[in-house]
Amino acid sequence: MPMDKTFNAAEAEARLYDAWEKAGAFRAGANASRPETFCIMIPPPNVTGSLHMGHAFNNTLQDILTRWHRMRGFDTLWQPGQDHAGIATQMVVERELAKSGQPGRREMGREAFLEKVWEWKEQSGGTIVNQLKRLGASCDWSRNAFTMDPNFQRAVLKVFVDLYEKGFIYRGKRLVNWDPHFETAISDLEVEQVEVNGNMWRLRYPLADGATYRHPVAFDEEGRPTEWEERDYLTVATTRPETMLGDTGIAVNPSDERYAHLIGKEAILPLVGRRIPIVADDYADPSKGTGAVKITPAHDFNDWGVGQRTGLRAINVMSGRATMFLVENPDFTEDCTPSDEALALDGLDRHEARKRIVALAEEQGWLDGIDQDRHMVPHGDRSKVAIEPMLTDQWFVDTAKIVQPAIDAVRTGRTEILPERDAKTYFHWLENIEPWCISRQLWWGHQIPVWYGLDIWPARFEDDGDDTLDEVEIFELLEDGAFNHADPTHHCAFDFEGVSEKFLDDLASLPQPLNNARVIEVASRAEAIDRLAQALADYNLNEDPTHLVYPVWRDPDVLDTWFSSGLWPIGTLGWPEETAELARYFPTNVLITGFDIIFFWVARMMMMQLAVVNEVPFKTVYVHALVRDEKGKKMSKSLGNVLDPLELIDEFGADAVRFTLTAMAAMGRDLKLSTARIQGYRNFGTKLWNACRFAEMNGVWEGHATQAAPPAATATVNRWIIGETGRVREEVDAALAAYRFDSAANALYAFVWGKVCDWYVEFSKPLFDTEAAAETRATMGWVLDQCMILLHPIMPFITEDLWATTGSRTKMLVHTDWPSFGAELVDPAADREMSWVISLIEEIRSARAQVHVPAGLKLPVVQLALDAAGREALARNEALILRLARLEGFTEAASAPKGALTIAVEGGSFAIPLEGVIDIGAEKARLAKTLEKLEKDMAGLRGRLGNPNFVASAPEEVVDEARTRLEQGEEEGAKLSAALARLSEIA
């Protein structure tokens, strides 16, 4: 059955992908013929996500490297998988529940909710995998991993325990970025700064104990105060009046003469009545605002720092949902008697509280004024709500302790980051790294492997010395709830069994019978208190120590998603088991990822792999840029400029989309994607398709079989294209080895379209009628095979389909050996000859077109003076020159006939008689224009060669080349001038 006119991507893609999968073509090690391994870890997409342009780009590049290495015989693994994406997924599922009118997460409880999440994962988790398959991604799907797989969970928990035991993880009450929408802490990196229009409110805080001072109110030209007023208050400025309820101090700069004398005195916090000290700190900038800053250590990062330095208390005045938390807040009411107006704010949203406080300040006369202000407000990158700095207990990775090996690895080149400038970003971030908050108040994720127990033997409780618990002591414990006042103790272990042992060790030192209590797991601290109290009460009655229990509860929080994806390289390869894959493929070869997650992911993988297995996770990191729309805007749903890769694949085929992304993948530069470009590369696929179709029509594929070595050829044309093929193979390999994907694509485009289709196919047409026909068929078959092979990593579908419909094949293209021939195939003589032939044809075509010779008209041609090389070239290639230049029959003459076109080429010239047909004016203009251009070039060359410094200092070959070019140019110029002179004789 003859081939169709175009490749039917829609029909073929699914069929071909299926065939690859059925053949196990993508399995780890498939087609391996050499010992070297090649491994890429996919940056795991969110399990509930869908393919966007960034994924398409990222995965195309990975697939190219993977397919290329696999064809070269490397033992290749492209490890796929998905990320559970804590916040994102939990958000999606909660939204789904709300949409379908089901009870919310809190109503159904943790266990039921997690079931829903797993259901959702089952339902939508395959989407992205199928979309990657549509793109042609040749991952080993049999090894598909998920960050919530049981073995991956084990790895994550084990690493947590490991890092905890090494002292790299700690728990602490710190100010964190709190997302009031999701009610969880988030890391610095998940916060975006958004500039907003707001106000700066000036508030007057009265000084305590009747203190007053003179405050300057007018100044002379040099800024010296000239007038003062007596004040009994201090004015502070704030963008967030609602935080004033948590103020515990006022900072002034010690060098600020206006206020320095107040340092050590106190002010009274309006509404609250709290006495707050005036402290000295450089954070207060005399030139900003009023120069006096209210300090709320529990709700502002800068204030926290001031508080730490000056010993101020931190009072949290908000709940996790950013509503005011006052009435039952002992910290808030300690040492003061808040007004009723203040207590009435309890439970209000922070924004509402702000309005009320400003209104109260105005009413009560302590609002000094309002200035409009534009400032940055931190927002959650997922929730888009304003972040609330919040004082909470969280888990942190002490990054300072593990960062150095990650820095050194890149400095010393163990891992290389490309392009180089991204290494700078990497260093900059790592060298200024902050502790990493890794606990999240979410349900979907890896629950922290830490259990808490009541501190039942706090220091203030004293045993009477007999090491047994008597009735009085039990009563004391129960009644006072002594253990209820101390902070819980905690232990970290891989599982409950492990942690039980640790608690048992603690209990061993306690009095009888507590030292024999059984450790049990309960849900919460409250339940633990109940159970323990109950157990003690029972013991008091029955004195049976075997029923005594020591209840512990697990930390309800989960780990930051990036903590688990930080283990992706070892986790997917089976760590902590010593698997064969781990031994073989780790460290992996290259990571291909977007610049936006250098901090989130790359840096953390480096730190964690080095901390856990003391090895870099990958040898090379290739960082790519963003795919933007054709105007350079970031694609976003709200702008409506999102290009859906799947729609593009439907319209143009996966190969066209892939080729476009590849050709645009210049290192470190954003891609501006337009459909026109994709269409162009779809056409490129069609071009190759039709070249193969042409070959089919000319019997090229009859009896054709895959062959590594080029056929022996004698015809110059065939020798030439074989050499060109050798060149392009070297070029493609060099480009891919250097991650110059764009160079590889462009070299192939220029070769396949510009050399094979434009010239070689045309040259072959007359050759099929000569004795060189068989050789030409063999050459064409071999060359087209090489096109398919070399293009396969970029355009896998069309090439595999062509492979199957042409010749007889022992293997699918996906496993066909990558060629190793190179420029040794170039025959310099053939190269020179074909360059000459091509330029002759181009000259003639150009001349014809410019003097408006009808395209279809065949013209005779007269050969004038011609050197030996030219004569030989002409003799060997006469048929194709006649055909492509639309000429008929060469004759020889000593001089050009009147009214003829003149064609000057290296080594001679030709004339095309056009008596009566020629437009003499046009021909004169053409010659004059050509001469002018030539003269300009020659003038430049003469200038250079006339400069003794150039001849003396420039490399010899540059000087020689300039001389040769000048000679040739002058020769050509002479011919053109002569022709021009002849024409002038006529008209």
Next chain:
RNA sequence: GGGCGGUUAGCUCAGCGGUAGAGCACUACGUUGACAUCGUAGUGGUCACUGGUUCGAUCCCAGUACCGCCCA
């Protein structure tokens, strides 16, 4: 404010000390043994600006302007 980039044809971008390139768009012609998802020919550039280094600068260095991105 700190850091990192960019500025080359109408558009999108390569290039990079020694003759300025590609694709798209545009103009004219054209169905010639595959391809109109095509062919042939052509138009189009003070390589942002100013200095410097060099025999020679689009390329290296310094500065200026404008535009991006990241971090405060």
